[in-house]
Amino acid sequence: MKCLLCEKINLKIICNACDNSIKITPKKRIDFDDFAIYSFFDYQSVEYLLKSKYSLIGSRIYKILARKAYLHFKNEVHSNFNDIDIYGIGIDDKVSKFYSHSGIIVKEFSKIFKPLFGALIANNDIHYAGKSLEYRQNNKKGFIYKGKNDITAVLLDDIITTGLSIKEAREKLLEHNVNVLFALTLSDARF
Numbered sequence: 001m002k003c004l005l006c007e008k009i010n011l012k013i014i015c016n017a018c019d020n021s022i023k024i025t026p027k028k029r030i031d032f033d034d035f036a037i038y039s040f041f042d043y044q045s046v047e048y049l050l051k052s053k054y055s056l057i058g059s060r061i062y063k064i065l066a067r068k069a070y071l072h073f074k075n076e077v078h079s080n081f082n083d084i085d086i087y088g089i090g091i092d093d094k095v096s097k098f099y100s101h102s103g104i105i106v107k108e109f110s111k112i113f114k115p116l117f118g119a120l121i122a123n124n125d126i127h128y129a130g131k132s133l134e135y136r137q138n139n140k141k142g143f144i145y146k147g148k149n150d151i152t153a154v155l156l157d158d159i160i161t162t163g164l165s166i167k168e169a170r171e172k173l174l175e176h177n178v179n180v181l182f183a184l185t186l187s188d189a190r191f
Ligand SMILES: [Zn+2]
Pocket: 003, 004, 005, 006, 007, 008, 014, 015, 016, 017, 018, 019
């Protein structure tokens, strides 16, 4: 096959040289009552890759990005909170277009955060991509939570734009007495 980025003939979907060129650029956004959202990749650099999520190949690309994010997190951040049970909850973790976008991220982080697959699902099938802030505010996702109550958790998602999905997800989890420490996203589209 060809490397998706440089088109050189190669055994992997992204060749080693291109894989190494995808750099982690950690960013932190503070939103909504001092809630921290961390991201790993510069949006412009990975926008092309993130758009693959609507194709079958997307699951393999998402896995590569999530794995890189996980390794960075494990090596640079994780040691600060080793001692408590923290669950990983993907935002709208359901299969759509062949696989679950956030579920792949939950899986890659499962060595650190106990995975609660498919626990938080949007009841309204609304897609925010390309929509205005007003549209997003007027059309909530209506999350349903089917995971455990009274736990500590981290939210995981692929892209943050306005942050409204994360805000709504967090509010739903608070109803179930889930203490959400922070959110991790692959990339922050605002930067
Ligand atoms: Zn390449």
